[in-house]
Amino acid sequence: MTSTRTVVRRAALAATAVTAALVLSACAGGDHSDTASGTHPSSSTSADATAGAHNAQDVSFAQGMIPHHRQALEMAGLAADRASSARVKDLAARIEKAQDPEIRTMSGWLKAWGEDVPSDAPGTDGMDHSGGHGGDSGMAGMMDQKDMDRLAKSSGKAFDSLFLTMMVEHHEGAVEMAGAEKAKGRYAPATALADDVVTAQTAEIEEMNKLLGKSAG
16 A cells, blocks of 8 residues: 555656646746747837838938028128128028028938938039029029129129029029928928928018019119
């Protein structure tokens, strides 16, 4: 009897040990499975979000608007000692205050995207834009070098009139470019900046046309 009881007890202990081992193994396997499934989808989602943050239109908008803004700043910078109208000087100062930070912002986007930031060296902005429309170049409203030289050589009321006429055309080009970004861009900060450009520069176009009307009258 004693021998039989010992055998039964040993068999029961062995069965318990096997069952415990199987349970522990299953739990350990479950932990690894959960960890893997909890990690990979998150990494994949993050990568997809980064890759889809912007598109070619966003890049084109920034690369076109930076030199466009730089030329506006060049024109506005001439107003301080050439304009005769206080309102023209005030307008030029507002243009500088608005567009200089926008250049820095767009340059930051391009660097983050691994794209080229347009050079600020003279003569690299693409001056072949007859009629103020650059077509597919993304430089609508840019002035050619002859126009810029003529503005730099003028002063007084002649400067005021020329500056306003040129800047209206320049702003119209910027509004056109911003409209394309709003319609086709994907990067939310870029489309938001484009919306700001349309709002602000449309208002300035109206302001400048009124000033030109007064001058003409």
